[in-house]
Amino acid sequence: MSLPIEPAVVLEILDEASREILEVYERDDFGVEHKADDSPLTEADRRANEVIVARLTERYPDIPVLSEESKEVPYADRSCWERFWLVDPVDGTKEFIKRNGEFTVNIALVENGVPVFGGVARPTEGVIFFGGPELGAFLREKDGKVVTLDQSARPHFRELDRITVVASRSHLTQEVTDFVEDLRGKGKEVEFLSAGSSLKLCLVAEGKADVYPRFGPTMEWDTGAAHAVVLGAGRQVNIAETGEPLVYNKENLLNPWFIVE
Template sequence: MLQLTQDLLDQIQGIAIAAGEAILTVYQRDFVVEQKDDESPLTEADLAAHHLILAELNKLTPHVPVLSEEAADIPWSERQQWTEYWLVDPLDGTKEFIKRNGEFTVNIALIQQGEPVLGVIHAPVLDKTYAAAEGLGATRQQHGLTETIRVALTPASGEVVKVVGSRSHYSADIEDYLSRFPHHELIAVGSSLKFCLVAEGSAHLYPRFGPTMLWDTGAGHVIAKVAGAVVEYQGIANPAYHRENLKNPNFLVGT
């Protein structure tokens, strides 16, 4: 199994940044939006990032399989044998990409024995890269500066609870959840950046009531966890990233 080293984390960060550059070449011009079978949007930027990441990971760790959103039709009979694998969302937040609001990311995570242990989230338009690995800490890099990140303290009674939610998937369940906090502020943001806001201390909670897939959460899970957050999935004792069903249950990221 791969050793979790700073060198490995740096190389994955470099791959995510290169994928972000490939995405930006499409982002800065006109592009066609297609619909996948599940009616989610797909652009050439998704595919460009996917092919780049796949090629680079295969060069870096040829013996480690890759599960990517854009190549997820790998049967469980094969995945069941994996003890470790790369989990990739080449362009998380395609809807935000199409809206051109900059709130989309490249997500790469390493899963070992069903647990996310290393993760990188790169937001190319925002020039932010979050990275973490078990035993190595969690960082945010922006404009060439890298700093360690840590979750915020749990707010005392009566203080404002900062809750981060989806910009594209706001629901009645979120409204019901927020009602338990008399003093709260809702911060809307797209893609896996919601995990990052909790990890860096900009928000206290990220409740998710709605569909997500393994590749949506793997990198964010480890970044938030290493930064000190607790990530709880409804009905699952552990994250269980080694399972047949690629869909996640509801979950809560908190301090």
């Protein structure tokens, strides 16, 4: 399968959005508001969203965009989309407000429910994770060097005696604690690694973590871009209850619990 888009174009858009975000990040006042669900929204979210949606629409006018910060698209309209952009302008707004740098910009291209390309930028570090199942996975470092991420030969986490589990910095649940304790009960030595936003999926793609159990709420735009990178690196994102692959453009955009393995 050949991609209908140019990865370099997406990386340029991520860089432009990152610059917009950092302009706000360096201020004393982020312009924080709260949405209907009480989740925070900053000027950075709005500015990044405007840049991303505008640039994607200019370059690829035939591919619709679904973004966390844009007007909701009814399922009756998007159910017929075979291909679309899935965007989270600032994933980890709570991390942004805390100024810990662990927030990302996520752009994914989804085809028939599968993320076929994704780019995940970490503005404060100047790096971008990108890739997809047919492309492979890569890390563009701050100096522009591109490193290949290939975990296809890495054993499944349950085959390891020592396991690095990555979990959320802001949303640790009892179920994740139970997951870790279950591994320890089976004689596994477990190291616990905490991170914010979609960086958790990228840590598995990068090989710094063996598994990411997400037993808490996420939306499709939270995971799509990093999911593509994980697939490119030779790992999987599976629904915790069924073991089936996580899919996109569902009627309900809320993800079920999943495991990156």
